[in-house]
Amino acid sequence: MKNVFIMDHPLIQHKISLLRKKETGTNEFRRLVEEIAVLIGFEAFRDLPLEDVEVETPIETCMTPMLAGKKLAVVPVLRAGLGMVNGITTLVPSAKIGHIGLYRDPETHEPHEYYCKLPVPIEQRQIVVVDPMLATGGSAVAAVDFIKKHGGKTIKCMFIIAAPEGIERLTKAHPDVQVYVGHLDRELNEAAYICPGLGDAGDRIFGTK
Numbered sequence: 205m206k207n208v209f210i211m212d213h214p215l216i217q218h219k220i221s222l223l224r225k226k227e228t229g230t231n232e233f234r235r236l237v238e239e240i241a242v243l244i245g246f247e248a249f250r251d252l253p254l255e256d257v258e259v260e261t262p263i264e265t266c267m268t269p270m271l272a273g274k275k276l277a278v279v280p281v282l283r284a285g286l287g288m289v290n291g292i293t294t295l296v297p298s299a300k301i302g303h304i305g306l307y308r309d310p311e312t313h314e315p316h317e318y319y320c321k322l323p324v325p326i327e328q329r330q331i332v333v334v335d336p337m338l339a340t341g342g343s344a345v346a347a348v349d350f351i352k353k354h355g356g357k358t359i360k361c362m363f364i365i366a367a368p369e370g371i372e373r374l375t376k377a378h379p380d381v382q383v384y385v386g387h388l389d390r391e392l393n394e395a396a397y398i399c400p401g402l403g404d405a406g407d408r409i410f411g412t413k
């Protein structure tokens with residue numbers, strides 16, 4: 205599918221399997237989410253623009269490539285997306301950080317917005333939305349809608365696990381957005397949880413429930 209990139213790296217697959225285990229505790233879960241964000245980010249940032257700059261080595265002066273353009277903006281979807289932020293800033297320490305607060309209504313499964321703050325000027329930045337889970341796709345579509353409404357243009361989304369239903373909804377609503385996924389799971393259940401999935405990512409990251 206155009207603009208959808210499913211990771212097949214063995215390290216990502218191994219770490220996702222550890223995340224799925226119900227006996228994986230909060231501490232290890234959080235560490236794994238961060239490590240997987242680094243690994244997916246490494247792939248997703250393959251096309252970051254470079255420019256040659258002059259650098260003096262101990263031997264001579266040379267022109268050498270460094271990241272160019274406005275700073276990257278990483279935008280976690282609260283709460284669970286917060287678990288991926290340190291992974292992205294490990295790769296790009298100068299990234300600015302926005303926040304979009306959304307929670308799913310447990311009955312309708314539709315997202316409700318409760319907080320939004322984006323770094324400016326958002327229209328000049330490469331934006332990376334991070335959230336461990338893409339289930340119905342409602343939250344991701346709402347997050348990208350919001351960013352575009354505020355002028356965001358170049359947007360990527362990163363998820364650790366996605367359901368086919370979520371990929372379909374997000375790519376239909378935003379065909380221009382590149383979607384990076386650690387693993388594509390089988391389906392949603394009647395409560396709109398991903399199967400086999402890993403349960404509620406926010407609760408497992410923050411130790412709530």
Ligand SMILES: O=P(O)(O)OC[C@H]1O[C@H](OP(=O)(O)OP(=O)(O)O)[C@H](O)[C@@H]1O
Pocket residue numbers: 281282283284285306307308313315335336337338339340341342343344370396404405406407
């Ligand atoms: O694709 P969707 O069907 O919209 O579901 C995915 C959303 O559900 C989870 O958040 P949740 O609503 O549980 O909030 P939380 O991160 O605060 O736990 C997850 O982190 C996504 O944001």
Ligand SMILES: O=c1cc[nH]c(=O)[nH]1
Pocket residue numbers: 284337339396397398399401402403404405406
């Ligand atoms: O399986 C799911 C679906 C939505 N949100 C989660 O945290 N997990």
Ligand SMILES: [Mg+2]
Pocket residue numbers: 284404405406407
């Ligand atoms: Mg949750």
